[in-house]
Amino acid sequence: MDRKPNEHFIRDISLEEFDHITDGVEDHVFSDGYLARKESIMKNATSAKITKLGAKVAVAAAAVIIATPFIVNAATGGELFDRLWGNENKKNVESHVETFVEEGKKDKDGNDNVYTITYPKIEYVESDPKDVERLLGDKIVTEPIVCTVGEYTITVEGIVRDERGLVVAYTIERAAGVNCLIYSQLENESKGAFLNDDQNFEFGFKEGSGKIWVDMERSTETKLYCSEYMQDYNHVFGPEFYPPITDHLTLEMTELKMTRNERWKYYDEHNDNRPEGVPESEVVKESKTFTIPVADKLNELELKSSEGGIIKISPIAMEWDARSGSKTSSRSEFTYPAPTIKIVYKDGSEYLVYSEDTNNVGYVFGSDYGLTAYFNRLADTDNIAKITIDDMEFTL
Numbered sequence: 001m002d003r004k005p006n007e008h009f010i011r012d013i014s015l016e017e018f019d020h021i022t023d024g025v026e027d028h029v030f031s032d033g034y035l036a037r038k039e040s041i042m043k044n045a046t047s048a049k050i051t052k053l054g055a056k057v058a059v060a061a062a063a064v065i066i067a068t069p070f071i072v073n074a075a076t077g078g079e080l081f082d083r084l085w086g087n088e089n090k091k092n093v094e095s096h097v098e099t100f101v102e103e104g105k106k107d108k109d110g111n112d113n114v115y116t117i118t119y120p121k122i123e124y125v126e127s128d129p130k131d132v133e134r135l136l137g138d139k140i141v142t143e144p145i146v147c148t149v150g151e152y153t154i155t156v157e158g159i160v161r162d163e164r165g166l167v168v169a170y171t172i173e174r175a176a177g178v179n180c181l182i183y184s185q186l187e188n189e190s191k192g193a194f195l196n197d198d199q200n201f202e203f204g205f206k207e208g209s210g211k212i213w214v215d216m217e218r219s220t221e222t223k224l225y226c227s228e229y230m231q232d233y234n235h236v237f238g239p240e241f242y243p244p245i246t247d248h249l250t251l252e253m254t255e256l257k258m259t260r261n262e263r264w265k266y267y268d269e270h271n272d273n274r275p276e277g278v279p280e281s282e283v284v285k286e287s288k289t290f291t292i293p294v295a296d297k298l299n300e301l302e303l304k305s306s307e308g309g310i311i312k313i314s315p316i317a318m319e320w321d322a323r324s325g326s327k328t329s330s331r332s333e334f335t336y337p338a339p340t341i342k343i344v345y346k347d348g349s350e351y352l353v354y355s356e357d358t359n360n361v362g363y364v365f366g367s368d369y370g371l372t373a374y375f376n377r378l379a380d381t382d383n384i385a386k387i388t389i390d391d392m393e394f395t396l
Contacts, residue, residue: 079218080142080158084169084227085378086127089217093122093189095357119189120359123352125377135315135378136160139295147290150255151176152201159249162298162314164372165231166208166249167362172224181224183214192363193226197260206250206289207242208232210374211363229363229374248294254287301381301396308392309370313343315378318353320370320389327392339389341373346385351377 082088097118105113140160147154151174158169172178180201183193192211195202208230215225233242256263263283270278280287298314305311309325311318320341343351353360353373362374387394 080169081129081132082127083215083218083225084127084158084167085132085376087124088127089215090124092124093119095119095121098186117190118357119186120357122189122358122376123360127377131378131380135381136298139298141293141295143293145290145292147251147253147288149253149286149288150201152178152180152203152253152255154203154251154253156251156292159292159294160298160316161232161245161294162300162317163232163312164235164317164319165210165229165374166245166294167316167374168205168228168230168249170226170228172203172226173222175222177221178224181212181214183212183216183224185216188213188216192228195260200256200259200285201254202256202260203251203253205230205292206252207234207245208249213362227362231363231365231372245294249292251290251292252287253290255285257283257285299381301384303384303387303394303396305389305392305394308389308394311387311389311394313379313381313384313387315375315381317372317374318379318387319372322370325392339371342388343379343384344386344388345380346383351375351379 079088095118097116099114099116102113102115107113140158142158145156147156153173154170155173156168156170158167160167172180174180179199180196180203181193182196187193193214194212205228210228210230213227213229215227218225232245234244258266266283267278298316300312300314303311303313305325307325307327309320309322311320313319318341338354338356340355341353343353345351351360352358353375354364360376362376364371364373384396
């Protein structure tokens with residue numbers, strides 16, 4: 001998809017302002033390729049010759065980077081927003097049935113135990129940079145943060161959040177091959193990638209987790225491009241268990257002295273499977289935490305229905321709380337049978353979010369009072385007319 005560079009900009013930036021954003025602050029080093037492309041983008045955007053960018057842009061200048069994330073997205077060829085909410089490298093999936101053999105299990109006749117899974121239909125749409133700019137504004141951080149432990153490097157490239165969770169883009173690199181995750185197209189269509197227990201590296205964000213989607217087209221054996229749709233633990237479990245996110249996430253990375261499976265076996269043998277009784281030094285080779293800056297939460301809308309409760313929605317996710325709805329107060333859970341959820345816009349167009357055979361979401365999970373869905377495209381919250389769940393209508 002061809003784009004003009006100016007389509008990615010939230011505002012113009014003067015040469016003087018750009019030249020002085022690093023004055024008096026601590027240095028942060030970006031790659032030569034990143035800086036070269038950014039210089040090219042800046043030249044095209046300003047139609048003027050700018051001074052040499054050099055190799056340093058300040059950490060403390062994050063406010064400028066946050067305010068102009070579309071410069072950074074343009075510097076990556078526009079792939080960042082497309083990976084999170086677009087259709088580049090994503091093919092629409094028709095509903096299909098897959099058959100699997102359950103390892104080590106036999107039926108009553110001694111044959112392999114076979115089971116089937118029905119995968120839902122998934123549709124992706126093109127990401128318009130102008131819509132991304134309008135809906136996200138200064139609420140997305142796109143300053144790359146490079147984190148390294150042992151042989152692994154994780155680069156966090158973009159973060160945006162709302163009241164209930166976050167969407168995070170990052171890459172995982174290892175020269176000998178990235179084997180820390182189990183991933184595939186089918187994993188993308190279901191619960192997402194997960195940690196491989198037969199290797200010695202693990203990572204995660206302290207404040208939340210969710211579904212990891214891996215770009216199967218762009219990724220290679222030595223570098224994975226990931227998008228994680230994360231629930232905020234504070235929102236799910238409450239402040240008595242997890243403090244609220246303020247201005248950062250905490251990325252935890254650990255290289256073990258053994259595989260993950262061997263570690264659990266070691267715990268079992270040495271302390272009745274209680275890891276707190278085993279000194280960390282016995283199983284951990286290196287462990288680090290990294291502070292990842294985040295911007296403010298996205299604004300959200302609240303829609304109500306006397307029959308179905310309350311929906312709170314931001315451009316990246318929605319949460320349905322059915323406890324105050326007359327039609328749903330007696331329903332104990334909301335994942336099965338799946339409700340049909342549609343966002344209807346003022347021009348009459350619709351976004352089918354979720355149904356029995358369609359999952360147009362990045363991640364969805366149910367609770368005992370409703371469900372939360374993280375979108376696989378941005379919801380145009382400026383133009384919502386209503387949201388329907390089955391035969392219930394929710395309006396502003």
